[in-house]
Amino acid sequence: MNKSSIFEPTAAHISAASTILRNGGLVAFPTETVYGLGANAFDANAVAKIFITKERPAFDPLIVHIADLVDLERISSSSDTRVSELAKVFWPGPLTIILPKSKNIPDIVTSGLPDVAVRMPSHIVALQLIKETGFPIAAPSANKFGKLSPTTARHVMKQLSGVEMILDGGACKVGVESTVIRLETDGFRILRHGAITEKMLSTIVPKSQLTEGFDLPQASPGLMKSHYSPDKQLYIVGEHAIPSDTSRAAYVSFMPIEKSGFKMTRSLTLNGELQEAAVGLFRLLHEMEEADVDFIVAEAVPENGIGIAIMDRLRKAAWRFQNPV
Ligand code: TXA
Numbered sequence: 188m189n190k191s192s193i194f195e196p197t198a199a200h201i202s203a204a205s206t207i208l209r210n211g212g213l214v215a216f217p218t219e220t221v222y223g224l225g226a227n228a229f230d231a232n233a234v235a236k237i238f239i240t241k242e243r244p245a246f247d248p249l250i251v252h253i254a255d256l257v258d259l260e261r262i263s264s265s266s267d268t269r270v271s272e273l274a275k276v277f278w279p280g281p282l283t284i285i286l287p288k289s290k291n292i293p294d295i296v297t298s299g300l301p302d303v304a305v306r307m308p309s310h311i312v313a314l315q316l317i318k319e320t321g322f323p324i325a326a327p328s329a330n331k332f333g334k335l336s337p338t339t340a341r342h343v344m345k346q347l348s349g350v351e352m353i354l355d356g357g358a359c360k361v362g363v364e365s366t367v368i369r370l371e372t373d374g375f376r377i378l379r380h381g382a383i384t385e386k387m388l389s390t391i392v393p394k395s396q397l398t399e400g401f402d403l404p405q406a407s408p409g410l411m412k413s414h415y416s417p418d419k420q421l422y423i424v425g426e427h428a429i430p431s432d433t434s435r436a437a438y439v440s441f442m443p444i445e446k447s448g449f450k451m452t453r454s455l456t457l458n459g460e461l462q463e464a465a466v467g468l469f470r471l472l473h474e475m476e477e478a479d480v481d482f483i484v485a486e487a488v489p490e491n492g493i494g495i496a497i498m499d500r501l502r503k504a505a506w507r508f509q510n511p512v
Pocket residue numbers: 218220221222223224247248249250281283285297300302303304306308326327328329363364365366367378379406407408409410
């Protein structure tokens with residue numbers, strides 16, 4: 188397989204990327220959350236290449252990215268007025284809404300589900316790319332299935348080969364994947380936590396009180412217990428038994444601290460700001476995956492705001508090691 192290549196997001200390169208997409212190819216591009224691996228959402232053959240490149244199981248559906256609210260009509264048959272209310276406040280931005288799909292969306296995008304996940308990213312390069320190609324872009328995170336999400340172009344390059352163009356939009360400003368919600372009759376339900384929190388959503392739409400018969404993995408098949416894993420064992424302080432010899436281990440603290448006994452230490456934040464921690468999360472886990480250390484020990488962060496999403500990703504990153512199958 189050919190090596191992937193990184194390009195500055197100049198007008199000429201965005202135009203070349205949109206030509207690749209129009210011809211049924213794949214392009215990796217920045218969003219404010221993580222980098223995505225995109226294909227024309229209306230082209231089943233192009234979308235199939237995403238699953239192959241990522242080694243992603245066919246049961247895990249993709250998010251369709253739009254640049255304009257009018258594009259929604261081509262993707263979803265929904266006439267739910269709550270969508271435009273949410274869009275007014277949170278789009279463009281890190282919110283994905285699950286809606287009934289239109290016939291235009293091939294089954295491979297939704298893994299055969301009747302619903303499609305839609306979001307309007309806020310990264311200028313993503314918006315320009317979607318506008319220039321002229322159709323919505325189906326894109327999961329641009330990593331190998333189950334591995335660490337990419338928050339820089341280099342992270343994409345590290346995991347995926349054969350991607351003709353990776354547009355380099357710098358480090359992602361949000362740092363964790365979008366919040367995914369479903370709209371129930373009585374309100375929203377969060378399927379994946381992100382920067383748009385329950386509290387923020389509740390100011391626009393009430394939270395659903397329905398709990399009966401709800402099975403999260405079934406509602407969102409990509410939400411497995413193990414995900415986002417570094418290639419090294421990860422332990423969370425206070426949640427897992429940590430080996431006593433840490434001389435060849437890396438330590439991730441929430442705030443800067445003096446920590447002896449570890450080969451390397453890094454801090455997620457300078458002053459305990461949770462959004463800064465979210466940006467640091469995948470960046471530091473990639474760094475430690477690449478460093479000459481045997482395992483990683485991470486501190487828990489406060490579970491409020493985007494801290495809920497950070498702990499969700501950390502626990503999923505650790506799960507595979509703590510619960511061998
Ligand atoms: O921030 C993000 O959302 C990034 C950027 C690239 O936009 N994308 C992303 O995609 O994280 P991915 O494929 O890594 O995660 C998509 C999540 C999965 O958990 C998947 O199961 C869920 O959204 N999902 C997608 N379509 C769905 C559907 N029709 N019904 C329920 N869940 C769905």
